[in-house]
Amino acid sequence: MAGRPPKDNSRDKQYRVRLNESEDRILQYVSEMTGKQKSEIFRNALEDYYNKVRVQEAIQADAEFDDWDTGHISLKRVIDCPYCGAANKCDFEEEYEPSYDERPMGEEITYNFDWESYECCSCGKIIHISGYICEYPAGAYNYEDINVEKVEDDE
Ligand SMILES: [Zn+2]
Known part of the structure; x- marks a missing residue:
């Protein structure tokens, strides 16, 4: 019998991110203001950046995307x-x-x-x-x- 398939969303990768005082203050601030966890803020920012990189890659690689204005x-x-x-x-x-x-x-x-x-x-x-x-x-x-x-x- 096959074992349980691994969960897609298991978060077993860890990064240590160094922040300076002012970065730490703004992380604290956006977390309090939005009610989001600090880790969630990093993940959201990563996905947002990922999507923008994907769009830019497509624009560069594919003439089909030439008229796509990213703003x-x-x-x-x-x-x-x-x-x-x-x-x-x-x-x-x-x-x-x-x-x-x-x-x-x-x-x-x-x-x-x-x-x-x-x-x-x-x-x-x-x-x-x-x-x-x-x-x-x-x-x-x-x-x-x-x-x-x-x-x-x-x-
Ligand atoms: Zn003033």
Whole structure:
């Protein structure tokens, strides 16, 4: 008699993922806000990335997919004012300088921005917001670095 077939969903692979302080904070935050387990958040992100890579692979390999527009990642971010802490709606889509790199799965796009005098929606003080958001493959988030600085003196 044949043994029980192995369960498809048995999770017997283990990865240790190293996080820095701020990554750990955001993992804690998204877990609390969504009510999802931390492991689930990693698995969801992996599947999302996998699907985007599949789409990009198909576009590159098959002329049938040439007209498939994957769209781009969102450049919307909530930026906390360094003066008063208010949440500011920033859509870097409004003003950025793109740079492109050719990678194995097509173009890597970096959206660079340097907003020198952004006015806080709440206290009206001037903030300097600069940095970049990187997309690779097309339609998938890669990484980002956003710096927020006070422009006026604090007195
Ligand atoms: Zn403010």
